[in-house]
Amino acid sequence: MTETQSNRTADLETTNTRRGASPGNTTKIEWTDKTWNTCTGCQPISPGCANCYASALAERFRGVPNHHFTNGFDFELREHRLEDPLQWRKPSMVFVGSMTDLFYDQVPDDHLAKVFETMARASHHTFQILTKRADRMVDWVGKHVDIVPNNVWVGVTVENQDYVSRIEKLVEIPAKVRFVSFEPLLSEVVVPDYLMEQIQWAIVGGETGHRARRMEEAWAIGLRDQCKRNGVPFFFKHMGMFNADGERVG
Ligand code: SF4
16 A cells, blocks of 8 residues: 555544444444344345355354354344343443344344334443345334434445435434444445435445455545535444555455
C-alpha cells in the first residue's frame, strides 16, 4: 500500500463516529459487545449471503455428536436462551441473531414476540437487530409492536445497489435508531438523501474469508461522504481481504 493509499484508509477509520469494540467483548464483531441467539440457521436470500460466516461455522460441526451445531445450519429454535440478557448485569450492546436472520421465514411469530418481550424487559442493554428480510421485519413490527423500545436498534444489510430498497422499508419503522450495514460491500452504492437522512448509523466493511470478494476503497469513501452530507454517524470496519490497491492481503 502506498503512503497516499494508507492515508486514505486511515482517514476512513478516523471518521468513525460511533463505537468500535469495547473491553470485555465476547464476540469478534467490531460493532457490538455480545451476541444473543434464540434460534440458529437460515437460508441465503441475496448475494451478500454467498459466503455466510454463520453457515460455514455451523456446518463445520454437522454430524458431530452432542455438538451445539450437530445439525449444521438447519433451523433450530433455542428457547432456553430467551432470558439470557436478563442475567447479564453489565449494560451491553447485544447483536440479536448472529447465527441466523431473526426475520427468516421459519422463525415463528410467537418466538419473535418473546424476543421483543425480553428486549423490553432488559432495558439496561441496547439490542441491535440486523436483517436482510426487511419486508417481514416491517410487516411483523407493524402488526405486533406498539412502540419499538428505545433500546432496540433496527437495521438492514445493503450489500449492493439492488438492495437499497431495504432502506425504503426500514425507514417505515418508528425506531430511535435505524442503521444500515453495508457489508460485505459488493458494489458502489448510492442512497438517495431523503433515505440517508432517516438513518442514524451506517457500517461499511469488506468481506473476509478465503472466498472474499473485493471491496473498492472508493465505494467506502463514497458512502462515507454520503453519510457526512446527511449527518449520519459512520463506522468503517475494514477493507476485508484486500488493500486499497485491490491486492489480496489475507
Ligand atoms: S441472511 Fe444472514 S444468516 Fe442468513 S444466509 Fe444470509 S448471511 Fe447467512
